[in-house]
């Protein structure tokens with residue numbers, strides 16, 4: 088029987104397989120950051136264990152670094168302690184690091200692909216659930232916990248039980264203004280936040296093939312929000328074009344050898360997935376979340392649902408709770424919801440293509456009165472590229488704040504936070520209670536919807552700008 | 554890691570589904586660089602409410618948490634497991650757990666026992682009626698026993714073995730260092746390094 092992309096990558100990384108035990112899987116790239124690594128290094132130190140492959144390990148600072156005044160010491164003592172710990176650990180264990188201020192610093196999931204470190208067929212891990220982002224290249228990439236971080240540091244392997252496989256096929260052409268973000272929000276709304284549990288999702292179909300690498304990363308990024316361990320897309324010409332010429336990409340004869348191998352990874356025609364979901368692209372439209380988990384989303388043209396719409400009692404309670412937290416009334420058209428904050432950034436939508444899309448809409452327009460808009464590049468390099476295209480001037484002219492690279496308002500761990508009761512349209516990936524700051528209310532949207540919302544002051548699609 | 558064979562304790566009914574790790578421990582606690590002392594952050598947001606179940610004195614000293622489906626969704630933070638353990642929980646019982654949370658729990662020595670929704674409902678009702686009700690979780694037999702009831706629970710076989718042996722993951726893997734070296738000698742030469 089044929090094998091899926093995920094199974095092929097898995098099989099090619101099995102160090103040891105024994106009956107009744109998890110497979111011991113080799114890890115090609117281990118990305119670390121300041122939040123989930125200190126205790127892992129602590130563990131190594133107390134057991135007197137070295138890092139096995141410092142040359143397959145990389146550290147960057149992203150989660151709790153400030154995005155203004157980065158040349159000054161970090162004000163928050165706890166954040167500073169974590170960042171200092173990462174720097175000290177990188178020095179002690181001899182791991183390459185991109186500290187704040189470095190031209191390669193940025194969100195770990197933006198940095199890897201940008202440097203060409205993320206390549207098809209690799210196994211990639213990081214102590215961060217959105218490691219699934221790298222699956223856009225046809226890599227098997229997934230988030231791990233801190234003790235697994237320690238395990239990979241010490242052994243460059245992980246004992247794992249094979250994941251189940253799920254195909255999400257998006258057939259046909261995407262309507263205008265429908266982005267990768269809308270696809271994934273629609274997928275999560277359809278299968279639920281637990282729908283992908285235990286699975287690696289492989290995204291397939293014409294609509295997926297037509298996406299840029301950036302769009303594919305957005306899609307795979309949020310696989311975790313559907314409960315999946317990872318998301319993957321078979322590598323193709325779009326993938327090869329993106330990787331070729333990057334600092335860590337193979338070159339010469341090795342490039343040809345690599346591409347030949349990468350092509351062999353595509354799912355076999357006779358492979359069988361454990362679960363299959365099919366979506367008709369033509370039915371999709373700009374999507375937005377109204378609740379407090381990423382599965383609580385609807386087309387932007389819809390209205391706030393009522394608890395009575397629930398399929399069962401558990402869902403009814405969940406809707407009731409979400410409406411209360413979000414301070415929303417059933418039946419309100421989603422487009423009538425006003426926001427006071429717009430956040431563009433994160434590992435979901437903080438890449439150059441996202442910033443271009445936002446700039447395209449903001450050009451010649453102004454952010455609505457009373458709305459604060461933050462535009463935060465995913466990496467220092469994205470920031471430089473945006474500068475070279477003059478995007479920063481468009482953001483500033485529109486009245487948005489243009490920041491340094493980092494996770495920023497994606498999570499309430501650094502100075503960029505919502506105040507209690509504030510409401511944002513955010514291009515990030517999580518709308519949990521308090522995610523963007525205690526008491527903050529989050530509507531997840533695409534960069535295009537974020538930009539239109541900033542201009543109009545209420546949830547809106549670019550088409551609403553007329 | 555201590556060996557886990559049988560545990561008996563009192564339980565807390567947490568009548569919520571989809572308890573994500575941001576609720577178990579908010580992001581601000583992730584800034585610490587130590588491995589212990591996270592009990593103060595457990596369910597931080599909810600504990601502000603005096604009515605919240607953990608604030609009710611009749612549940613003081615409980616070591617078993619009984620929650621609704623999809624416990625531990627969201628971020629991969631292992632601090633969620635540490636916070637539960639630091640607070641004193643040895644076992645979480647729920648109809649379904651998020652994968653990463655479950656993996657993290659097994660490694661840290663927190664047992665996640667998956668049971669039927671009906672068992673959770675029954676436990677909730679009985680504990681609320683009698684908060685001092687002893688609940689026994691027998692990992693060897695894979696059953697939960699309380700009052701006159703007993704219900705099987707699901708746990709990954711390998712995790713069960715490790716918990717029962719009290720084994721550390723890295724130590725197990727390092728026994729295969731030769732296999733790892735052999736694998737490394739055959740990796741594709743085009744694969745990138747971070748230097």
Ligand code: SF4
Pocket residue numbers: 149150194195196215217433434435493494497498515516
């Ligand atoms: S941008 Fe948000 S989701 Fe991405 S790594 Fe940072 S905190 Fe996590």
